[in-house]
Amino acid sequence: MRCPSCDHDNRTDRRFCTACGAALSPACPSCGAPTEPGEKFCGGCGAALIGAPTPSAAPPRPPEAIVAPTDAGERRQLTVLLCNLVGSTPLSQQLDAEEWRDVVEAYHRTTAAAVTRFGGHVAQYLGDGLLIYFGWPTARQDDPKRAIRAVAAIPASLADSLMGRLDRLSTAKEVAQRAAVLGREFGYPLLAATAGMDEAALRHGLARLVDAEILFARGEPPAATYTFKHVLIQEAAYQSLLRRTRQHLHARIAEVLEERFPERVASEPEVIARHYDQSGLVTPQPG
Numbered sequence: 001m002r003c004p005s006c007d008h009d010n011r012t013d014r015r016f017c018t019a020c021g022a023a024l025s026p027a028c029p030s031c032g033a034p035t036e037p038g039e040k041f042c043g044g045c046g047a048a049l050i051g052a053p054t055p056s057a058a059p060p061r062p063p064e065a066i067v068a069p070t071d072a073g074e075r076r077q078l079t080v081l082l083c084n085l086v087g088s089t090p091l092s093q094q095l096d097a098e099e100w101r102d103v104v105e106a107y108h109r110t111t112a113a114a115v116t117r118f119g120g121h122v123a124q125y126l127g128d129g130l131l132i133y134f135g136w137p138t139a140r141q142d143d144p145k146r147a148i149r150a151v152a153a154i155p156a157s158l159a160d161s162l163m164g165r166l167d168r169l170s171t172a173k174e175v176a177q178r179a180a181v182l183g184r185e186f187g188y189p190l191l192a193a194t195a196g197m198d199e200a201a202l203r204h205g206l207a208r209l210v211d212a213e214i215l216f217a218r219g220e221p222p223a224a225t226y227t228f229k230h231v232l233i234q235e236a237a238y239q240s241l242l243r244r245t246r247q248h249l250h251a252r253i254a255e256v257l258e259e260r261f262p263e264r265v266a267s268e269p270e271v272i273a274r275h276y277d278q279s280g281l282v283t284p285q286p287g
Contacts, residue, residue, distance in 0.1 A: 039233040042267070075138055079147040083154055085112055089241060091130075091232070099230055104128045110164050110258065114153040118146045162236040173237075175205030176214060179226065180237035181249040183271075188224045193256045250279035 001008035002009055012276035016023055041048055066232055085091075085107050092100050108130065112122050115132050119140060124131040134143040136149075160189055166173040178195040179186055188206075206226065209215040216227045228234035238246070254275040257265050265272050 013103050057235040076135055078087070078136055079134040079144050081115075081132040081134070081147055081151065082126075082129060083132065088128040093131060095232075101228060104233060106162070106165065111154050115150050117149040117153065119143070120147065120150050133190075134162070162230075162233050163240055164234075165212070166218070166237060166240075168206055169214075172205040172212075173195070173199065176209055176233075176237045178249060179206075179209075180228070180234045181246060182253065184231050184234050185225065185227045188221045188226070190253070190256065190261065191226075192222070193260060194253045198253075247279050250275045251281055254279060254281070 003017035003020060003022055003112060006017060006020040008017055010018055011286070013155065028044060030041060031045040033045070035042060052068040057102070083105070088104075091103070093105065104127075108125060112128055115122060115130075119134065119135060119138065121128055121133045121138075123133050126146075132150075134140075135149040139144065166176055169176075175197070178197070179191055182191060192199060192202060197205075203221055206215065206217070210226075211215045213229055214233055215227060218225045218227075240282075241249075247284070254272050257272045257275070
């Protein structure tokens, strides 16, 4: 192949002149048509030129690497409990917002304590209810059995929850029960005259009930007046008494009111009438 610049005769496989270094323009090996440097195919016949790279398929893309999950899946058996306060709707309508909040918080605390004792986890507080998991975050082989035991320990109703608070006060519980017969609000003189308890024990029990925020106190004994913080606590304490004991206490209160508090009987006749009615005795008729 002759160089177009210096006319040097080069071998046919040369792309540049070996004498002057100029680019050679080889002829098409098929038709002899002249070609220009850099051309890959002949402009006359379309044949591939000698030394020109032939098109090839794009190299196959390497397969994408399969990323192994960082956390291997774990199968667990989960026991789920949904605990709701029985009769919460009518109760919420009877109490003001603050009282209802305190009652729900007390139920939450009591239920959560029972669940935690058996290894459960309170996942969420839902209004007056609780969503509870056994098996997460800690899994145990006997989680279903633990859940059953927890259910037996969870208060079934608000009354059970409130009585649980009184039970933890031991001797003060008896004071609350006797005071509950008098009503939500009562005075120390009437309680002392009807409770049938030693005065020191009575005062100590009242102090514990005030510290536990079951009772509110105004003044100091013997002139103190007490009020149950929630009517539901008073009702729970009252209902926990045996029927015969309640009747005896109502009868005793009616007698003491007539003997020592005639002015109250005259101003509030419905009070003594209620106690006579609950005692099963006949209300005395005015002379």
